[in-house]
Amino acid sequence: MAEEVTLSGHIQHHLTNAKMCTTDSGLAFNKACSDSGFWTWHIDTLAWSIGLGILFLWIFRRAANKATTGVPDKFQCFIEMVIDFVGDNVSKTFQGKSALIAPLALTIFVWVFLMNLMDLIPVDFLPALAGFVGETAFGMDSHDVYMKIVPTTDINLTAALAVGVFLLMIAYSIRIKGVGGFIKELTLHPFSTNNKLAMVFLIPCNLLLETIALVAKPFSLALRLFGNLYAGELIFILIGAVGLMQLPLHFVWAVFHILVIVLQAFVFMMLTIVYLSMASSDNH
Amino acid sequence: MEQLLTMPEAIKFIAVALLIGFGAIGTAIGFGNMGGKFLEACARQPELAPSLQVKMFILAGLIDAVAMIGVGIAMVLLFVL
Numbered sequence: 007m008a009e010e011v012t013l014s015g016h017i018q019h020h021l022t023n024a025k026m027c028t029t030d031s032g033l034a035f036n037k038a039c040s041d042s043g044f045w046t047w048h049i050d051t052l053a054w055s056i057g058l059g060i061l062f063l064w065i066f067r068r069a070a071n072k073a074t075t076g077v078p079d080k081f082q083c084f085i086e087m088v089i090d091f092v093g094d095n096v097s098k099t100f101q102g103k104s105a106l107i108a109p110l111a112l113t114i115f116v117w118v119f120l121m122n123l124m125d126l127i128p129v130d131f132l133p134a135l136a137g138f139v140g141e142t143a144f145g146m147d148s149h150d151v152y153m154k155i156v157p158t159t160d161i162n163l164t165a166a167l168a169v170g171v172f173l174l175m176i177a178y179s180i181r182i183k184g185v186g187g188f189i190k191e192l193t194l195h196p197f198s199t200n201n202k203l204a205m206v207f208l209i210p211c212n213l214l215l216e217t218i219a220l221v222a223k224p225f226s227l228a229l230r231l232f233g234n235l236y237a238g239e240l241i242f243i244l245i246g247a248v249g250l251m252q253l254p255l256h257f258v259w260a261v262f263h264i265l266v267i268v269l270q271a272f273v274f275m276m277l278t279i280v281y282l283s284m285a286s287s288d289n290h
Numbered sequence: 291m292e293q294l295l296t297m298p299e300a301i302k303f304i305a306v307a308l309l310i311g312f313g314a315i316g317t318a319i320g321f322g323n324m325g326g327k328f329l330e331a332c333a334r335q336p337e338l339a340p341s342l343q344v345k346m347f348i349l350a351g352l353i354d355a356v357a358m359i360g361v362g363i364a365m366v367l368l369f370v371l
Contacts, residue, residue, distance in 0.1 A: 017369055230355040233362025240365050273351030 011149075013247055020129060020243050023048040023160060024152040036152055048160055055157035058120045062113075088116065092275070099279045102182065102286035107279060110174075114167070115275040121163075122235060122267035124156045126260060129242045158235045161228065168228035171278050175223070178285040187288075192216045223281055227274060234270050238263050302367060309364040313357030320353040 026035050026049045027042035039046050069085040078086065092112045100107050132155045137148030157163045179188045195216060197208040242263075245255045295303075328346050332339045 014369070021369055226355055226359075229359040229362065230351070233358035233360070234354070237358060237361045237365055240369065269347060269351055273348060276348050276351075 016247070017240075017243055019149065019152065020133065020154070021240070022152045023154050024050040036150060048162060050153045050155070051157045051160040051163050054124065054155055055117075055121060055163055058124070058157070059117055062116050062120055066116075088112070095276060096279055099276065100283045102178075102283060104178070104282075104286065107282060110282075111275050111279050114278055115271050118158065118167070118231070118274050119268060119271035121156065121158045122271060125159075125235060125239055125242070125263065125267060127155060129239065129246060156235060156239055158231055159239050161232045164228040164232040165224075167231075167274070168224035171227060171281065172224035175220075175281050175285040178282055182286045182288060192220070223277075227277060231270055231274055234266055238266060302371075306364040306368050309360045309367075313360040317353060317357040321350070324349055324353065 022036075024036060025039040025046045026033060027039040027046040028034070029038060029042060034042070066085060069082055073082055089112065092115055093108055096108045096111050133151070133153045134148075136153045137151040140146040140151040141148050154160065176188075179191070183191065193209045193212050193216070195212060197212055199205060199208070238259075241259055242256070245252050245259060248255070324346065328342060331342055
């Protein structure tokens with residue numbers, strides 16, 4: 007049988023993603039991937055995030071196909087509430103003109119919310135199921151099966167979302183202000199004078215300040231979502247390790263976590279809208 | 291005397307404590323201030339309460355951010371590194 011199960015081993019097992027990489031002998035998984043460097047894929051994150059994205063698209067497409075202008079049923083009513091909510095926030099916050107922002111905001115909100123929602127499933131349940139499947143179908147030791155079901159606890163996923171928003175910010179800036187305008191915004195704010203000699207000294211200052219402000223946005227987006235969700239999942243794992251007292255503690259933490267998952271999805275969406283609004287506004 | 295903890299482990303625990311502790315202080319002061327002003331504003335103009343509440347939640351997400359980043363890094367330090 008495998009090595010003995012210790013508490014920190016159990017916790018580490020729950021905090022490790024399922025990895026896949028290519029080595030000299032073809033595709034390798036998990037422990038064989040320890041030195042395959044950058045091109046290691048976290049297949050559990052990829053599978054769950056893509057699966058939840060497909061679920062979101064399927065739910066909303068069904069609602070759109072069955073939509074009626076008569077008396078709506080509960081499902082259509084709920085979807086309309088979500089869309090109204092996102093639409094209100096976009097129209098109040100986004101100051102430019104773009105047909106992309108509202109669908110983007112809806113996607114970010116619902117997709118991040120669905121991924122965060124996976125954190126409320128008991129933390130041992132699906133990984134134990136996966137371990138059982140691994141044992142019976144593939145003859146693997148269930149300790150070698152790694153699966154993390156909450157994709158947003160993987161910094162790679164939150165960073166990918168943030169990089170997407172960052173690229174959109176730059177694209178909107180360049181589209182509205184042009185490349186020259188974009189560079190002027192980075193170099194001529196906040197210090198600006200008419201004196202050419204002073205500008206030679208002020209431009210590097212401006213560039214430093216503005217670059218830090220620009221790069222801090224995707225960084226903080228990624229790390230805020232990751233930190234909240236990772237800490238939440240870890241506390242679930244730790245509460246699960248205390249024996250019978252875990253039941254009331256789990257309940258309290260789960261109720262708090264319901265607030266956190268909605269709030270973090272909402273904040274991610276609002277900040278995306280705000281950043282894109284700032285990027286596509288011409289006044290500074 | 292036999293060591294219960296090696297020096298790097300001990301420093302790691304202190305680092306985790308500092309990360310989480312300082313984050314908690316800043317967050318608590320920030321939320322206290324913001325919550326207090328929100329309650330005052332609601333008391334003065336109750337009709338603004340819903341819209342102010344939405345803005346308050348946005349601010350809550352932002353104030354929490356760096357503290358949660360610290361907690362995330364502390365957890366990674368404690369359990370993964």
